Amino acid sequence: MGNVEKISVLLVEDEHMLAEILADTLGDRGFEVTVAYDGREGLDAVHRARPDVVVTDIMMPRMDGYTLVRHLREEGCDVPVLFLTARSETEDVVRGFETGGNDFLRKPFALDELIVRVKALAGRSHDSRPVQELFTLGRYEFDAERRTLTLDGRVSVLSGREAEVLAYLCRHAGETVSSSALLREVWGDDSFFNLRSLNVFVSRLRHRLADDPSVEIVSLRGVGYKLRC
Known part of the structure; x- marks a missing residue:
């Protein structure tokens, strides 16, 4: 190495x-x-x-x-x-x-x-991704760079890992995202231990998005997730 x-x-x-x-x-x-x-x-x-x-x-x-x-x-x-x-x-x-x-x-x-x-x-x-990523999720506005989630003028600041997971799902909104692909992108590997961590973050994101029922992170058993909005 x-x-x-x-x-x-x-x-x-x-x-x-x-x-x-x-x-x-x-x-x-x-x-x-x-x-x-x-x-x-x-x-x-x-x-x-x-x-x-x-x-x-x-x-x-x-x-x-x-x-x-x-x-x-x-x-x-x-x-x-x-x-x-x-x-x-x-x-x-x-x-x-x-x-x-x-x-x-x-x-x-x-x-x-x-x-x-x-x-x-x-x-x-050190990620130098230059693009400011702004996503509309139902009534929410998500700024991936600033890690902010805004609903009706109320702003919540996400943790770094929450923002990374949500940004990945937003880039693939409406698509089936495998847990392995998401883990490799955000965590760097798809170990079972990290899978448990991913489940924790998805649960937290669902709670943050709960005020708009049109936005949903759907679990696909044995496969991964799909963001519907």
């Missing part, structure tokens, strides 16, 4: 030995790595280093990963976040994404998988 240029990573991990191994591995692959050992240090490091991607553990002293990411999102910081976690229950996944996380990687994991996921998140943060 070739080196990666100019991708800066903030690694937030309270297990010092694991942090050293991960930092050395990422550094050897060409990443610029800053290390913090708890959520408070991580929050300060984001302000100082302005990383392209944050990779953070969840269970840490002083400030956990969920709280770290919640603070970042409240500040308006949309840096992509990859959670490292030994927890894989659905409620943990839901909480992580609702907090503002972008991806999960379960411990133990292969180092190459970590690198692939970091590269995918960094690629999305």
Whole structure:
């Protein structure tokens, strides 16, 4: 696997030995790595280093990963976040994404998988897609670039992942979209773990679109989804 240029990573991990191994591995692959050992240090490091991607553990002293990411999102910081976690229950996944996380990687994991996921998140943060994408969904107006969903003058701001999923469905409105294709486009791979995450985001988008019954994300069992509007 070739080196990666100019991708800066903030690694937030309270297990010092694991942090050293991960930092050395990422550094050897060409990443610029800053290390913090708890959520408070991580929050300060984001302000100082302005990383392209944050990779953070969840269970840490002083400030956990969920709280770290919640603070970042409240500040308006949309840096992509990859959670490292030994927890894989659905409620943990839901909480992580609702907090503002972008991806999960379960411990133990292969180092190459970590690198692939970091590269995918960094690629999305550097996406130079120049087209301003505006979609009309029934009574809703969706601005994919600004991540805003407007209904009767009321504006909701979507999370980055919500906006990516909805934008993909909008580009293929009226078409059957396979779960695998959507996952590869938005998550970077179509693993079962990411499929569970996709289901969470579709549920959240349905809730956001519930005020106009003419707009519907239809589940096609064993296949994927179709956006009707």
